[in-house]
Amino acid sequence: MNPSVLIVDDEQHVLNSINRTLRHDYNVILSLDGKSALQVLREQEISAILADQRMPGLTGSEFFSEAIKIQPEATRVLLTGYTDIEAIIQAVNDGQIFYYIEKPWEPDGLKLVMARAVERYQLIKNNKELLHKLESSNQLLSSENIVLKKDVEANYNFANIIGKSNAMNNVYDLMKKVIPTNTTVYISGETGTGKELIARAIHFNGPRKDKIFAAQNCAALPDTLLESALFGHKKGSFTDAVADKLGLFEVADGGTVFLDEISDTSPALQQRLLRVIQEGEFQQVGSNLTKKVNVRILSATNKDLLEMVKQGKFREDLYYRINVFPIHVPPLRDRMDDIPLLTNYFINKYMIQASKEIKGLSDDALKYLLSIQYPGNVRELENIIQRAVILAGNEQIITLKYLNSEWEADRSKIKTSNHLPSDSQISSLPKLVEELEKKYITQALEINGGNISKTATALNLSRAGLYKKLKRYNLI
Numbered sequence: 001m002n003p004s005v006l007i008v009d010d011e012q013h014v015l016n017s018i019n020r021t022l023r024h025d026y027n028v029i030l031s032l033d034g035k036s037a038l039q040v041l042r043e044q045e046i047s048a049i050l051a052d053q054r055m056p057g058l059t060g061s062e063f064f065s066e067a068i069k070i071q072p073e074a075t076r077v078l079l080t081g082y083t084d085i086e087a088i089i090q091a092v093n094d095g096q097i098f099y100y101i102e103k104p105w106e107p108d109g110l111k112l113v114m115a116r117a118v119e120r121y122q123l124i125k126n127n128k129e130l131l132h133k134l135e136s137s138n139q140l141l142s143s144e145n146i147v148l149k150k151d152v153e154a155n156y157n158f159a160n161i162i163g164k165s166n167a168m169n170n171v172y173d174l175m176k177k178v179i180p181t182n183t184t185v186y187i188s189g190e191t192g193t194g195k196e197l198i199a200r201a202i203h204f205n206g207p208r209k210d211k212i213f214a215a216q217n218c219a220a221l222p223d224t225l226l227e228s229a230l231f232g233h234k235k236g237s238f239t240d241a242v243a244d245k246l247g248l249f250e251v252a253d254g255g256t257v258f259l260d261e262i263s264d265t266s267p268a269l270q271q272r273l274l275r276v277i278q279e280g281e282f283q284q285v286g287s288n289l290t291k292k293v294n295v296r297i298l299s300a301t302n303k304d305l306l307e308m309v310k311q312g313k314f315r316e317d318l319y320y321r322i323n324v325f326p327i328h329v330p331p332l333r334d335r336m337d338d339i340p341l342l343t344n345y346f347i348n349k350y351m352i353q354a355s356k357e358i359k360g361l362s363d364d365a366l367k368y369l370l371s372i373q374y375p376g377n378v379r380e381l382e383n384i385i386q387r388a389v390i391l392a393g394n395e396q397i398i399t400l401k402y403l404n405s406e407w408e409a410d411r412s413k414i415k416t417s418n419h420l421p422s423d424s425q426i427s428s429l430p431k432l433v434e435e436l437e438k439k440y441i442t443q444a445l446e447i448n449g450g451n452i453s454k455t456a457t458a459l460n461l462s463r464a465g466l467y468k469k470l471k472r473y474n475l476i
């Protein structure tokens, strides 16, 4: 039987035309309002839901907030007639919606998005079944910590690490050497450089790829919960321990445990980690029974761990245990030649999500991308492109104005950028200030695509005030 998809829109003719587009591939269920759609969700399994944002009664996003409670796994797609970009980004980032389609939609675009939505649902269902097999009667695993095989194989093979720069080639060389072994790997690098991506690639290309990859962000949980997440606990060992629970080390026996942000662990936990890494032994919280496991350990942090050792904040013995094979991921500013490749990759990724066709990037847009500093590294570039793809209009090209700086982050970058002019002629303070001012204004103008009002806002100046300065510096 075809998968069921639920379409919610208050206009009958819209429902009819969506139905015509989808009915050959799916069992399409139509609803004229959020309330009756929620009833459908209570009664039958739905793979994907497409809802209009603008409806009397419940809006699309309000409806989704309720739908999540009934069938959380159904993939949610929003149909929007207007471009409320910030709200859409927010909704995507909050996990409220996975895709959105702008009206007027093209039948092929709609089909593509719904196919992906249904595929996502099926992937999650398969993972659930796998997870189920892992659960013994009273042992509940927290699924968010465990990235199961299928999902990861689909998404994280080597081919998804983009970059051909020398700096990245060094990383690949190291990865290739260490992947076939069982060696403990320590991945360091600034935030957003791709450490997690690399950890996954090491597991899923290595000898343990058919076993579990269990990732735990050590900064995400308070100490006691982290201990229990990693090592498990016996019923009654602390207030919330209502049943026995397996820890990730046990679940991932034969596989890999990825300790992300390992710098954020307490001394007590570091002691426990040392033991499991050294001896392969641990005890569940609240138990005296020693268990043995065989796991490959990968860890990562964006902190300077050696410095933390020197300051007495991280155990030296543990540091040497995890740092058997270090891989340092270089910041994006040291591999700027990867930017065009990464940019294309992200354009492709997000144009599918936004069901849009984007052909490429204008020259000035690329120039701009090659000129900025990226304190947030690849993640920052990815965010810039995601925004640009959403903003891009009918011309199907990302131009400079879509990379603009109406956004706080860019504005503060202008204010905090501290490159002094290199001109050795500058001798007096007023002259230096003038030079700096000119430089900042030029930069802000560039970022704002020459738009004076936007530039004035970004610089906290009145339009007239900016105008005067532009004249004084011969910038117009």
Ligand SMILES: Nc1ncnc2c1ncn2[C@@H]1O[C@H](COP(=O)(O)OP(=O)(O)OP(=O)(O)O)[C@@H](O)[C@H]1O
Pocket (backbone or CB within 6 Å): 160, 161, 162, 163, 189, 190, 191, 192, 193, 194, 195, 196, 197, 198, 301, 302, 342, 345, 378, 379, 382
């Ligand atoms: N070389 C790359 N190719 C493609 N995507 C990348 C690459 N590097 C990073 N990314 C993407 O950038 C984002 C951040 O990557 P990731 O989460 O692996 O970074 P991280 O180093 O673990 O960051 P943090 O220290 O903040 O946890 C992800 O969406 C990831 O897919």
Ligand SMILES: [Mg+2]
Pocket (backbone or CB within 6 Å): 195, 196, 260
């Ligand atoms: Mg990370």
